[in-house]
Amino acid sequence: MLTETSYVSTGQYLFVKDKQFDENKLVCVSTLSGGSDEVYPLYKMLAAGMRQPLLANYYFFEYNIDNQIGYQSNLIDWSSVNTTMSYNLSTNEEWYGDEQLIETYFNNLLTRRLFER
DSSP: OOOTTOEEETTOEEEEEESSSSOEEEEEOOOOTTOOOSEEEGGGOOOTTSOSSHHHHEEEEEOOGGGOOSEETTEEOTTOTTOOSOTTOOSHHHHHSTTSHHHHHHHHHHHHHHHOO
């Protein structure tokens, strides 16, 4: 986890977890407004669409691009061992039938929400 004195660089990706809501996002570090600083402390970072002060509202983590698993930006990595659905799902029954993919994911989501708090 990054702290306010951790240094970030322009173009670096950070994994951001909202402290108040159960939301995560991937953020690209931009240059400081009016400057060309390429490396600066995290506490100086500005991010559009995020609540200020950033460090009071979010946890920041370094994002390791070489260690991607699952999916990102709605793209599924079919070769990942963490992908739990089959590439060959094709019928409505396989997607929407009793105890099939959609129902299984919905039940997992409900269970996770019930027991995480």
